[in-house]
Amino acid sequence: MAPPVQRPRGLTIVAALALLQGVLGLLRAFDIVRFGVNLTGQGALLLPLLGILTAARGGLVAIIAVLYLVFAVGALRQDAWSWWVGVAAALLNGLLVVNTMIQGASIALTLLWAVVPLIVLSYLFAPAGRRALAG
Numbered sequence: 001m002a003p004p005v006q007r008p009r010g011l012t013i014v015a016a017l018a019l020l021q022g023v024l025g026l027l028r029a030f031d032i033v034r035f036g037v038n039l040t041g042q043g044a045l046l047l048p049l050l051g052i053l054t055a056a057r058g059g060l061v062a063i064i065a066v067l068y069l070v071f072a073v074g075a076l077r078q079d080a081w082s083w084w085v086g087v088a089a090a091l092l093n094g095l096l097v098v099n100t101m102i103q104g105a106s107i108a109l110t111l112l113w114a115v116v117p118l119i120v121l122s123y124l125f126a127p128a129g130r131r132a133l134a135g
Contacts, residue, residue, distance in 0.1 A: 011075055011132040014123045018086065019072040021093070021116040025065025032058030064092050071120075075133065083133040086124050090117035 037052030037057055067089035074082025097114045101107065123129040 007076070007078060008027055008121060008128060010128055011078070013111055014120055015072045015075040016085075016127070017116050017119060018075065018089070020069045022065045022072060023064065025068060025093075027063055029058045029062035031063055033104075046101035060096065062091075064089055067092070068116075078133060083124055083130075086120050090120040090124070093117040094121075117134045 033055045036053070036055030038050045039054060042048070042051075050055045066083055069081050070085040071089050074085060094114065094117045097110050097117070099108045100113075124133070
């Protein structure tokens, strides 16, 4: 029987950051959806439409958060498929951050949400990340 492969420390740190991003993302998604649902009950046409769009955006944030959670679990187990999930989560998160910045959100807040995707992508494309999650 082969000895168990020790998980690289960098992978553990990236998985922990992804787990944190996923949990905080789910909390943020819940807040966005709640705000959107509150808007749907107001006004005649414009506010309900904005509420639906806001709730849909919250759903997108929730999907990205779940991708981070799936990546974290797969990375901790060192499953090869988790590399793709991590790249997808980080790229989608990055696009959402850019979109939020374009819409005029606080630059400090949007940069805070951009830190984890940048770390995840840089680790996954580094040789150590590729080795850690190689099939």
